[in-house]
Structure formats: structure tokens, C-alpha cells
Amino acid sequence: MSDFLSKVPERLKWWIEARFGMFIHWGLYAVPARGEWVMFFERIPKSEYAKLARKFNPKRFDADKWVALAKEAGMRYMVLTTRHHDGFCLWDSQVSDFTSVKAAAAKRDFIAEYVEACRRAGIRIGFYYSLLDWRWPEYWDGPSKNPEGWARFREYVHAQVRELMTNYGKIDILWYDGAWPYTAEDWQSQRLNRMVRNLQPNIIMNNRSGLPEDFETPEQHIQYFDRPWESCMTISEAWWGYHAGDKHLKSPLEIIRLLVRCVAGNGNLLLNVGPKADGSIPEAYARRLRAVGEWLKRNGESIYGAGAAPFRAAHLGQITAKKNKVYVHVFYWPGKEMCVAGIKNKVLRTYMLATKEVLSFKQRGDRLFIYGLPRRPPDPIDTVVVIELEGKPEAAPPSFWRQ
Ligand code: GLC
Numbered sequence: 001m002s003d004f005l006s007k008v009p010e011r012l013k014w015w016i017e018a019r020f021g022m023f024i025h026w027g028l029y030a031v032p033a034r035g036e037w038v039m040f041f042e043r044i045p046k047s048e049y050a051k052l053a054r055k056f057n058p059k060r061f062d063a064d065k066w067v068a069l070a071k072e073a074g075m076r077y078m079v080l081t082t083r084h085h086d087g088f089c090l091w092d093s094q095v096s097d098f099t100s101v102k103a104a105a106a107k108r109d110f111i112a113e114y115v116e117a118c119r120r121a122g123i124r125i126g127f128y129y130s131l132l133d134w135r136w137p138e139y140w141d142g143p144s145k146n147p148e149g150w151a152r153f154r155e156y157v158h159a160q161v162r163e164l165m166t167n168y169g170k171i172d173i174l175w176y177d178g179a180w181p182y183t184a185e186d187w188q189s190q191r192l193n194r195m196v197r198n199l200q201p202n203i204i205m206n207n208r209s210g211l212p213e214d215f216e217t218p219e220q221h222i223q224y225f226d227r228p229w230e231s232c233m234t235i236s237e238a239w240w241g242y243h244a245g246d247k248h249l250k251s252p253l254e255i256i257r258l259l260v261r262c263v264a265g266n267g268n269l270l271l272n273v274g275p276k277a278d279g280s281i282p283e284a285y286a287r288r289l290r291a292v293g294e295w296l297k298r299n300g301e302s303i304y305g306a307g308a309a310p311f312r313a314a315h316l317g318q319i320t321a322k323k324n325k326v327y328v329h330v331f332y333w334p335g336k337e338m339c340v341a342g343i344k345n346k347v348l349r350t351y352m353l354a355t356k357e358v359l360s361f362k363q364r365g366d367r368l369f370i371y372g373l374p375r376r377p378p379d380p381i382d383t384v385v386v387i388e389l390e391g392k393p394e395a396a397p398p399s400f401w402r403q
Contacts, residue, residue, distance in 0.1 A: 004226055004227055004228070004266065005266060005307050008228060009214075011202045011203075011204060011214075012204055012214055012215075012228055014124065014172075015077070015124075015172075015173070015204055015215075015228075015268070016228060016266075016268070016305075016307075017076075017304060017305040018076035018077050018124065018268070018304065019076070019259070019262070019263055019268050019269070019303050019304055019305075019306070020073075020074060020075050020076060020259055020268065020269055020271070020296075020303065020304075021070075021075050021076065021077040021078060021079060021124075021126070021230075021268065021269070021270045021271070022066075022069075022070040022073065022075045022077075022078045022079070022270070022271060022272075022273065023078075023079050023128070023232055023240070023270045023271060023272035023273070024066065024078065024079070024080045024081065024272070024273060024274070024275065025081050025084065025128075025240035025241040025242075025272060025273075025274045026080065026081060026090070026110075026241070026242075026274065026275045026279075027081060027083075027084050027086060027088050027090065027241065028049070028052045028053060028056055028086060028088045028104075029084070029086060029241040029242075030241060030242045030274065030275065030276055030277040031052045031055050031056060031277045032052070033242050033243060033244040033276070033277065034243055034244070034245070035238075035239035035240070035241050035242075035243040035246070036081075036084050036085070036086070036239070036240050036241030036274075037085070037241075038241075039085075039086045039134060040085070040134060046087075046134070046135045049086065050098065050103065053088070053098070053103040053104045053105070054104075054105055055105065055277075056100065056104040056105055056106055056277065057104065057105035057106045058106060058277060058278050058279030059278055059279070060276075060278040060279045060280040061106075061108075061110065061113075061275075061278070061279025061280075062279065063110070063113040063114045063116070063117035063118075064117045064120070064121070065280075065281070066078070066114070066117070066275070066281065067114075067117045067118055067120075067121045067123055068121065069281060069286055069289060069290075070123060070289075071121060071123060071293075072289065072290050072293045073289035073290065073292050073293040073296075074292060074293040074295075074296030074297070074300060074303075075123070075271075076123065076124060076304070077123060077124035077125070077126055077172065077173065078114075078118060078123055078124070078125065078126055079126030079127070079128050079173055079175045079270060080111070080114050080126070080127065080128060081128040081129075081130075082111055082127045082128060082129050082164055083129055083130055083133070083160065084128075084130050084241070085130050085132055085133065085134050085178055086133075086134055086135070087133040087134060087135040087136070088100070088103075089160070090109075090110040090111050090114075091109050091110070091111035091112065091163070091164070091167075092109045093160055093163055094159075094163065095156050095159045095160060095163075096156070096160070098135065111127075111164070111168065112168065115168045115169070115171075119169075124172040124173070125168075125170075125171050125172050125173070126171070126172060126173030126174075126175055127164055127171055127173065127174055127175065128175040128176075128177060129160070129161060129164065129174065129175070129176060129177070130176075130177045130178035131157055131176060131177070131178045131179050131187055131209065132178035132179070132180070133153075133156075133157070136153045136156075137149070138150050138152060138153035139153055142181075142182065142186075143182065143186045150186070154186075154187060154188060157187070157192075158188070158191075158192055158195070161174075161192060161195070161196060162195060162199070165195070165196055165199040165200050165203075166199055170200065170202075171200055171203055172202075172203065172204065173203065173204055173205075173206075174196060174200075174203055174204075174205045174206070175205075175206050175208075175217075176205065176206055176208040176209040177208050178208070179208055179209055179210045182210075183210055184209065184210030184211050185210075186210075187209060187210060189209040189210045189211050190211065192209065193205060193209060193211060193213065206230075212227075214228060215227070215228040215229055215230055215268075216228070216229035216230070217229070217230060217231075217232060218230075218231050218232075219231075219232055219233075220232070220233055220234065221233075222258065222261050222262060222265065222267070224265035224266070224267065225267075228266075228267075228268075229266075229267045229268070230262075230267060230268035230269070230270050231258070231262055231267060231268070231269055231270070232270040232271075232272060233250075233258065233269065233270070233271055233272065234271075234272045234274075235249055235250055235255070235271055235272060235273050235285050235288065235289075236248065236249055236250075236274075239274065240272050240274055241274045242274035242275060242276050242277070242282075243274065249284060249285065249288060250288070251288065252288050252291035252292050252295065252381060253380075253381045253382075255271060255288065255289075255292050256292055256295050256381050256382055257317075257318075257329075257331060257381075257382065259292075259303065260302075260303070260317075260318045260320065260329045260382060261318055263302075263303050263306050263307065263320045264308055264309070264318040264319060264320050264329075265308055266307045266308045271289075273285045273289075295379070295381060295382070298353070298354040298379075299353050299354060299379075299382070299384045301322075301327075301353060302320050302322075302327035302329065302353060302384045302386075303320065305322055306320040306321060306322040306327065307320065307321060307322070308320070308321065309321035309326050309393050310342075310393050310394060310395035311340070311341070311342035311343060311393070311395045312342070313328055313340050313341075315332065315334075316328055316329075316330045316331070316332055316334060316338060316340070317329045317330050317331035317332060317382070318331070319340075321393050323392070324345075324388060324389045324390070324391055324392060324393070325386055325387070325388055325389070326340075326343075326386070326387040326388075326389065326393050327353065327384050327385070327386055327387075328340060328384065328385040328386075328387065329382045329383075329384055330377065330382065330383045330384070330385060331382060333376065333377035333380075333383070334373075335373070335375060336371070336372070336373050336374075336375060337369060337370060337371045337372075337373060338369070338370050338373060338385070339367055339368065339369050339370075340367075340368045340370070340387065341366055341367045341368070341398075342366055342395050342396050342398065343363075343366055343368050343387070343389070343393070343394075343395070343396065344366060344394040344395060344396040345389040345390050345391055345392075345393060345394055346363070346389065346390040347361060347363055347368055347387055347388070347389060347390075348388045348389060348390055349386075349387075349388040350368075350370050350385065350386065350387050350388070351385070351386050351388075352378065352383065352384070352385055352386070353384035353385070353386050354378065354379060354383070354384065355378070359371065359372050359373065359385070360372050365396075365403075366396035366398075368387065370385065370387075373385075
């Protein structure tokens with residue numbers, strides 16, 4: 001794995017340090033509660049779909065609660081769907097009537113409330129925005145069949161991005177989606193993103209406007225890249241927007257191990273929750289997120305600002321590293337002693353991160369033996385053992401077959 005971290009632009013540093021964020025998919029689709037693609041899969045005519053807006057009056061929406069939960073979970077940034085593929089805007093867009101202010105019973109600018117809550121709590125602010133909009137026939141026709149119509153549609157998209165980048169002060173992340181099946185040229189993404197950078201000089205953008213920009217976005221899986229990347233994943237099995245039938249939730253153990261695997265490959269995890277139509281986040285999600293936050297309180301040092309180590313210990317779990325420390329995330333407890341091999345540096349100290357309990361060790365060549373571990377894992381989710389080294393971690397090439 002290449003060490004791209006030393007070369008990232010300044011504006012990305014906070015995001016790489018942060019490692020863990022909350023994704024929120026929330027919109028009209030929360031009303032039927034069959035996921036954010038319900039309009040498409042049930043082929044709901046747009047006039048019929050628009051009626052959902054009359055029912056959209058989320059009495060329990062409280063942006064401060066969302067933000068508080070993200071913080072309790074140990075997340076350092078949030079990304080909210082300002083508009084998904086169904087075209088419904090959570091802000092007072094001037095170029096659409098289909099907004100939470102004009103069309104919905106709520107008559108509220110949820111983006112404004114979200115931004116203010118994030119600022120109050122000091123959490124970084126992200127906007128998800130879908131380029132495509134199913135309600136525009138011009139989107140379906142595309143640029144070759146209807147060039148004038150496409151140009152009108154594209155200008156609507158650019159105008160919305162301009163509003164989002166102008167009306168809410170400093171925004172930290174622009175998380176595009178839905179460029180398919182068209183190209184960056186069709187969307188004029190270069191012009192679009194130039195405008196974005198003029199309005200928000202320090203913003204970071206993902207790779208879904210058809211241009212690579214700042215980071216990769218593997219979806220529902222983990223994939224390592226030689227440039228900044230973030231895996232986005234749902235807390236439930238499949239759906240991003242609230243789906244009442246999608247009930248299998250990831251456990252704290254699964255979430256923590258996914259996060260560790262991301263960091264061990266120099267990546268971030270953006271974990272999604274879909275709040276209900278009334279604006280509340282289901283308690284079952286919240287419980288799991290709080291448990292993740294508890295673990296991070298004890299072990300966050302091994303996650304925030306950490307990245308890949310030059311050696312591996314797959315027989316134990318995953319390894320993350322920061323400065324002269326290496327964090328062995330033991331998923332598969334080996335019993336009273338453990339061996340980590342391939343370390344070239346001199347080892348100064350070994351201890352358990354959560355309790356700071358010092359452990360004895362011996363180095364034999366590039367093999368490090370750590371002794372005096374309890375028979376059972378102190379933290380069955382992930383016990384972190386710290387190895388403090390002289391200098392930055394360096395790998396020793398394997399040669400055991402010669403000895
Ligand atoms: C996909 C889906 C979408 C979801 C997104 C999150 O592109 O269309 O519903 O918002 O991925 O990564």
C-alpha cells in the first residue's frame with residue numbers, strides 16, 4: 001500500500017483524521033418506508049408521489065438529536081441527503097416547487113436546521129446531492145435525444161448546487177451521487193466543481209460527479225485505494241432510506257470491525273442511518289451506535305488520525321498505526337501470548353490500550369512475542385494491544401524459510 005497520506009492536500013487533513021462519519025438518507029420516501037428507491041421500483045407516477053409531501057410533517061425532527069447521536073457514536077462528520085433521486089428538496093430551493101418548504105406540510109428548511117445543529121455541536125457538515133432527478137423527463141431523454149431540454153435540466157442542477165454552496169455558510173463536504181448513465185462532459189462537472197470551489201474554497205468532494213476530485217466512494221463494501229477513500233455502508237442490510245422491513249441490523253461488533261478494516265487500509269467509514277418519516281432515528285440503531293461510541297472512547301486513539309501499518313497480523317485481526325505506535329486489533333484472541341512478526345524497529349513498550357496495562361515482551365529477530373495476556377479477550381469486540389516502537393514502523397522482509 002502506498003503512503004499517500006503524506007501527500008494529501010491540506011483541506012483533506014481533518015477528514016482523514018476524522019475517519020468515521022454519519023450518513024443520513026431522509027426524505028419523502030420515509031413515508032411509505034420501503035427505501036429511497038420506492039418511486040422507481042414501484043413506478044409511482046410523479047403526481048402520485050408528490051402527494052406524499054402533504055403527509056410529510058415530521059413532528060419529532062430535531063437536528064440537535066441527530067447530531068448528538070453522531071457525536072455519541074464517535075463520529076466526526078455528517079452527510080445528509082439534501083435531495084435524492086426523487087427530486088424532493090429538504091431546503092427552500094428557488095428553482096423547484098418540490099421542497100420541504102413549499103410542497104410539504106412541514107414548511108421547514110431542514111437543511112438550515114441541520115447546518116445550525118452541526119455548527120452548534122462542532123461537527124463537520126456534509127451535503128449529499130443527487131445530480132439525477134427522476135421527475136425530469138429530460139433526465140430520461142438525455143443529452144443526445146433532447147439537447148435543449150438536457151441543457152435546461154443541467155442548469156437546474158447547477159443552480160441547486162449553487163444555492164447549497166451559497167446559502168448555508170461554510171460546508172465541509174459535497175457528496176455527489178447519481179451521475180449515471182451520463183458523463184462528466186454531459187453534466188459539465190468541471191464547470192460545476194469550479195463554481196463549487198470558488199464558493200467553498202476548502203470543501204472536499206467525492207468522485208461521483210464523473211470526476212475523480214478528492215476521494216473514492218466504494219459502496220457497501222471495503223476496497224483499498226492508493227488515494228483517499230471512504231466506504232459508505234448501511235446500518236441495516238440493504239436500504240439507505242428508512243425501510244420498515246429491512247430489519248437485520250449490523251451489530252456493534254460488525255460496525256467496529258468494519259471501521260477498523262477501513263482505517264487499516266487508510267480509509268474512512270461513512271455509516272448510514274435512515275430516520276423515520278417523523279424525523280426520529282429508530283432506537284435500535286441508536287443503541288448500536290452508542291455502543292460503538294463506548295468502544296471508541298476507550299480505543300479511539302487507534303482510529304482517529306491512524307492509518308495503515310507496514311506489516312500485518314491477519315491471524316490476530318487488523319493493525320492500524322500512528323506515528324511510532326502500532327495498534328493490534330485482536331479480533332481472534334490467541335490466549336495467553338501472541339506473536340506479531342515482520343517488525344524491523346526496536347520495540348520500546350507493549351500495553352493494552354483500554355486499560356493501559358503493561359505487557360511483557362521479547363523480540364527475536366523480526367518476531368515479537370507478547371506475554372501475560374488474559375486467557376479470554378478483555379474486550380470480545382476488539383481488544384487493542386499497543387506496540388510502541390523506536391521510530392516510525394518499518395517492515396522486515398520475511399526470511400523464515402532460510403532459518
Ligand atoms: C446509490 C443509490 C442510493 C444511495 C447511494 C449511497 O447510488 O442510488 O440510493 O444514496 O448509493 O452511496
